[in-house]
Amino acid sequence: xxxxxxxxxxxxxxxxxxxxxxxxxxxxxxxxxxxxxxxxxxxxxxxxxxxxxxxxxxxxxxxxxxxxxxxxxxxxxxxxxxxxxxxxxxxxxxxxxxxxxxxxxxxxxxxxxxxxxxxxxxxxxxxxxxxxxxxxxxxxxxxxxxxxxxxxxxxxxxxxxxxxxxxxxxxxxxxxxxxxxxxxxxxxxxxxxxxxxxxxxxxxxxxxxxxxxxxxxxxxxxxxxxxxxxxxxxxxxxxxxxxxxxxxxxxxxxxxxxxxxxxxxxxxxxxxxxxxxxxxxxxxxxxxxxxxxxxxxxxxxxxxxxxxxxxxxxxxxxxxxxxxxxxxxxxxxxxxxxxxxxxxxxxxxxxxxxxxxxxxxxxxxxxxxxxxxxxxxxxxxxxxxxxxxxx
Amino acid sequence: xxxxxxxxxxxxxxxxxxxxxxxxxxxxxxxxxxxxxxxxxxxxxxxxxxxxxxxxxxxxxxxxxxxxxxxxxxxxxxxxxxxxxxxxxxxxxxxxxxxxxxxxxxxxxxxxxxxxxxxxxxxxxxxxxxxxxxxxxxxxxxxxxxxxxxxxxxxxxxxxxxxxxxxxxxxxxxxxxxxxxxxxxxxxxxxxxxxxxxxxxxxxxxxxxxxxxxxxxxxxxxxxxxxxxxxxxxxxxxxxxxxxxxxxxxxxxxxxxxxxxxxxxxxxxxxxxxxxxxxxxxxxxxxxxxxxxxxxxxxxxxxxxxxxxxxxxxxxxxxxxxxxxxxxxxxxxxxxxxxxxxxxxxxxxxxxxxxxxxxxxxxxxxxxxxxxxxxxxxxxxxxxxxxxxxx
Numbered sequence: 113x114x115x116x117x118x119x120x121x122x123x124x125x126x127x128x129x130x131x132x133x134x135x136x137x138x139x140x141x142x143x144x145x146x147x148x149x150x151x152x153x154x155x156x157x158x159x160x161x162x163x164x165x166x167x168x169x170x171x172x173x174x175x176x177x178x179x180x181x182x183x184x185x186x187x188x189x190x191x192x193x194x195x196x197x198x199x200x201x202x203x204x205x206x207x208x209x210x211x212x213x214x215x216x217x218x219x220x221x222x223x224x225x226x227x228x229x230x231x232x233x234x235x236x237x238x239x240x241x242x243x244x245x246x247x248x249x250x251x252x253x254x255x256x257x258x259x260x261x262x263x264x265x266x267x268x269x270x271x272x273x274x275x276x277x278x279x280x281x282x283x284x285x286x287x288x289x290x291x292x293x294x295x296x297x298x299x300x301x302x303x304x305x306x307x308x309x310x311x312x313x314x315x316x317x318x319x320x321x322x323x324x325x326x327x328x329x330x331x332x333x334x335x336x337x338x339x340x341x342x343x344x345x346x347x348x349x350x351x352x353x354x355x356x357x358x359x360x361x362x363x364x365x366x367x368x369x370x371x372x373x374x375x376x377x378x379x380x381x382x383x384x385x386x387x388x389x390x391x392x393x394x395x396x397x398x399x400x401x402x403x404x405x406x407x408x409x410x411x412x413x414x415x416x417x418x419x420x421x422x423x424x425x426x427x428x429x430x431x432x433x434x435x436x437x438x439x440x441x442x443x444x445x446x447x448x449x450x451x452x453x454x455x456x457x458x459x460x461x462x463x464x465x466x467x468x469x470x471x472x473x474x475x476x477x478x479x480x481x482x483x484x485x486x487x488x489x490x491x492x493x494x495x496x497x498x499x500x501x502x503x
Numbered sequence: 504x505x506x507x508x509x510x511x512x513x514x515x516x517x518x519x520x521x522x523x524x525x526x527x528x529x530x531x532x533x534x535x536x537x538x539x540x541x542x543x544x545x546x547x548x549x550x551x552x553x554x555x556x557x558x559x560x561x562x563x564x565x566x567x568x569x570x571x572x573x574x575x576x577x578x579x580x581x582x583x584x585x586x587x588x589x590x591x592x593x594x595x596x597x598x599x600x601x602x603x604x605x606x607x608x609x610x611x612x613x614x615x616x617x618x619x620x621x622x623x624x625x626x627x628x629x630x631x632x633x634x635x636x637x638x639x640x641x642x643x644x645x646x647x648x649x650x651x652x653x654x655x656x657x658x659x660x661x662x663x664x665x666x667x668x669x670x671x672x673x674x675x676x677x678x679x680x681x682x683x684x685x686x687x688x689x690x691x692x693x694x695x696x697x698x699x700x701x702x703x704x705x706x707x708x709x710x711x712x713x714x715x716x717x718x719x720x721x722x723x724x725x726x727x728x729x730x731x732x733x734x735x736x737x738x739x740x741x742x743x744x745x746x747x748x749x750x751x752x753x754x755x756x757x758x759x760x761x762x763x764x765x766x767x768x769x770x771x772x773x774x775x776x777x778x779x780x781x782x783x784x785x786x787x788x789x790x791x792x793x794x795x796x797x798x799x800x801x802x803x804x805x806x807x808x809x810x811x812x813x814x815x816x817x818x819x820x821x822x823x824x825x826x827x828x829x830x831x832x833x834x835x836x837x838x839x840x841x842x843x844x845x846x847x848x849x850x851x852x853x854x855x856x857x858x859x860x861x862x863x864x865x866x867x868x869x870x871x872x873x874x875x876x877x878x879x880x881x882x883x884x885x886x887x888x889x890x891x892x893x894x
Binding site for chain 2: 115158165169173176180185219221230246251252311357371386
């Protein structure tokens with residue numbers, strides 16, 4: 113028969129959050145009836161604001177009418193939505209033609225690798241969202257991945273001077289899992305580093321909507337010249353509770369070029385028109401609703417609710433003596449576990465407090481000794497977690 | 504900067520249907536006000552049956568409620584939908600665990616290549632849907648693609664005895680673009696050929712719902728032993744007007760193995776959980792509605808309407824002296840153009856009759872001398888086309 117893609121052997125046998133799901137299932141089999149407190153996977157728990165869910169429904173109803181029906185859309189997304197994303201989320205920074213709407217950041221991160229082919233070299237933050245590594249390895253990136261250590265000691269920003277050149281640099285801010293946000297000065301260093309090294313930054317801004325401090329950058333394009341070295345991915349998932357609806361976007365600037373001077377944006381268009389067909393038209397109608405003034409107000413309230421949970425949880429953890437990072441401009445708390453490795457802490461939290469967390473080591477070596485708590489839990493689960501942690 | 508994926512140079516500069524879109528735009532710029540009759544891209548034109556659009560809308564409304572909200576689903580799709588696809592569309596042939604729901608066949612065809620890695624060899628029907636070739640080339644398949652010529656002379660089924668072994672064999676039935684359907688005997692030959700050669704068939708059944716003749720196979724799994732050599736993709740796009748909603752599926756049987764004896768299905772699960780996140784939960788609710796008895800009746804009516812258009816168009820073309828293939832168990836007519844190449848015929852139809860078609864040569868060498876007409880047009884456009892062709 114046909115041989116297996118050898119790259120599968122470079123991956124762990126299963127994806128981190130599937131491992132955690134299995135641990136949960138095993139625990140519940142041994143302890144039937146226990147109600148777990150879910151602070152694990154960063155999955156939204158609050159309903160989509162009604163203003164937006166009603167627009168989603170209206171789009172679906174329209175598809176049942178002669179005048180409202182539409183079939184294939186552009187693989188790049190609805191032009192109106194592309195324009196609104198640029199105007200509302202990237203005012204004076206990005207043009208609508210540079211926005212490509214998709215079924216989510218994770219899916220785009222998978223597809224982006226096609227632009228550069230096999231044998232690219234990559235750098236990732238350590239700890240890091242596992243998809244950057246696994247997704248690129250699957251598609252043939254070299255397995256000598258450069259890890260940019262991000263720890264409390266360096267304020268979660270890597271020492272760039274010590275790093276070798278790579279083709280691609282994956283960078284996530286606000287960061288999953290540490291909850292840290294790079295400052296403008298730090299992002300400028302990153303852009304300068306990419307320019308010197310002729311690297312391309314893949315900037316993941318999925319949590320930009322959670323930034324509370326107006327001084328912190330929400331997009332890498334706030335840094336001058338970033339449009340010559342950076343692709344940015346964004347998402348409606350956490351912004352508007354669209355984790356199940358599936359809607360995100362990728363910015364591929366006009367000015368971004370390959371080493372031969374040709375346009376990267378042109379090959380992105382060729383890629384998505386060949387092996388992709390655009391996101392659901394219903395989801396896109398929801399995206400337009402999110403970007404209306406009423407939609408923006410409703411998602412602001414949603415985010416405030418999650419961030420209030422993050423704050424309460426942080427206070428409680430600190431009162432219990434834990435050292436806590438993040439949670440101020442990002443929905444994740446990054447908590448040092450005392451004297452234990454992070455999988456042991458994960459198990460202890462699960463067994464003693466019935467809390468599902470994510471072990472930091474699942475995000476890389478530099479995550480060892482930490483636990484990630486997601487604030488996307490229900491208010492009820494946050495209360496229960498605070499109570500359980502106090503005991 | 505970073506180098507371009509060299510595989511882009513193996514592709515034509517743009518995707519066939521984008522080329523046609525450009526030709527349309529150019530024509531309309533020169534001839535403002537002309538109303539074109541669209542028999543080009545196979546895009547559905549009739550509304551989604553109301554029973555189904557209302558279920559889509561209800562799912563969206565539910566997402567705005569505390570009890571109805573859901574976030575991330577399984578990357579493999581809603582388990583209930585997986586089960587219903589197996590029960591309704593593959594009774595006694597496929598298990599729910601072998602069904603993977605996705606945002607569409609085209610997208611899955613892009614992802615499937617990851618299972619086998621670079622340098623795979625492929626065979627495709629000629630003429631063929633361009634995505635099999637372009638999608639695999641992009642991801643590093645060898646560019647010596649084996650073309651399985653399908654012409655009126657061989658009743659649109661290739662002479663397998665003359666073909667070399669390849670790793671993958673892409674096969675589409677009912678066929679896009681020729682509108683032909685392989686018989687059970689022919690598919691048995693194909694399965695036997697794959698077994699002898701230790702090849703894997705990627706069987707595209709996107710148009711299975713259009714088969715009228717109960718003797719013709721709707722799935723390759725109707726052939727005994729096909730589950731050891733075939734992956735099948737399917738789609739709600741043409742079945743239920745979901746081209747914009749985005750919903751399809753892929754069957755990866757338990758019995759399908761790599762040359763080392765390991766499970767292909769396991770690596771598919773690893774692939775989709777790493778670089779994909781499942782289709783929209785709203786679209787999946789629509790898929791469940793399609794598979795309810797009332798949904799099945801409504802899509803049957805929809806298909807009858809398109810097939811009635813295909814029949815009328817075929818009769819009219821034959822009356823005008825054209826040789827017409829397909830259109831009986833598939834929504835495409837494959838029409839021989841007399842004494843002209845297919846791009847010339849495309850232009851003549853556009854300019855003289857204002858009909859947008861698809862030139863056969865766009866689907867490969869063996870498509871030269873043919874024009875494809877799509878019966879997914881509105882009833883109104885079908886009437887206008889018949890009138891225009893009569894003149």
